[in-house]
Amino acid sequence: MSAPEPAQPSPADSPAPAFRERLSPGPAAWCGAAGLGVIVAVALWPLAHELSFVMGAVVAVGALVALVATAPVxxxxxxxxxxxxxxxxxxxxxxxxxxxxxxxxxxxxxxxxxxxxxxxxxxxxxxxxxxxxxxxxxxxxxxxxxxxxxxxxxxxxxx
Incomplete structure (x- = not known):
């Protein structure tokens, strides 16, 4: 008969961190990301109206995702x-x-x-x-x- 394997600690068993903070962007960075999307939309407006809205939204969302993804903990x-x-x-x-x-x-x-x-x-x-x-x-x-x-x-x- 084999001995049971020791239980592996689960994330729920580990103690809570003494300190934890994600350095998420502030309101100015969020506005900057949205502003970048507006700039792209305005720049593309003379070329294609529908495409300008789509690309502006894609750039704004991409900038917001990049800000959150690169925020250190x-x-x-x-x-x-x-x-x-x-x-x-x-x-x-x-x-x-x-x-x-x-x-x-x-x-x-x-x-x-x-x-x-x-x-x-x-x-x-x-x-x-x-x-x-x-x-x-x-x-x-x-x-x-x-x-x-x-x-x-x-x-x-x-x-």
Missing amino acids: IEVAGGELRAGRAHVSLALLGEVTPMATADEMRTALGPALDARAYVCLRAWARTGVQVQLDDPLDPTPYWLLSTRRPAELAAALRP
């Missing part, structure tokens, strides 16, 4: 920090600095930016968090992440 779960496609163990994280104002984030992205830093930025999320890395094997000094909820992300990253 910032997540703290399973002992890791994930930002887009990158991930790092929470054990390798050092000091966490929330940037609650756009000015703080602008300074961190401008004159204070280290070229070796990992940056997960979306212009429509104007606040963020800087997370130092304590990994001697990684040349990346810190991660700079956009988030609309910097205090919550910082709290989820602190032990």
Whole structure:
């Protein structure tokens, strides 16, 4: 008689993430995508009236889909920090600095930016968090992440 296989954990069994945010576009980006569709429709109007409406709608929907599909997820779960496609163990994280104002984030992205830093930025999320890395094997000094909820992300990253 064979021994039963151990049960594989299902997604329902895994604990909820301590923090999860999709950096979805804001209202200005949605309006920009719709505006792009209008521009295409107006540009094609002299060539074919019916086609201009169809192509304008296709371009607007395509731009909206592209904005949503490329929106990264910032997540703290399973002992890791994930930002887009990158991930790092929470054990390798050092000091966490929330940037609650756009000015703080602008300074961190401008004159204070280290070229070796990992940056997960979306212009429509104007606040963020800087997370130092304590990994001697990684040349990346810190991660700079956009988030609309910097205090919550910082709290989820602190032990």
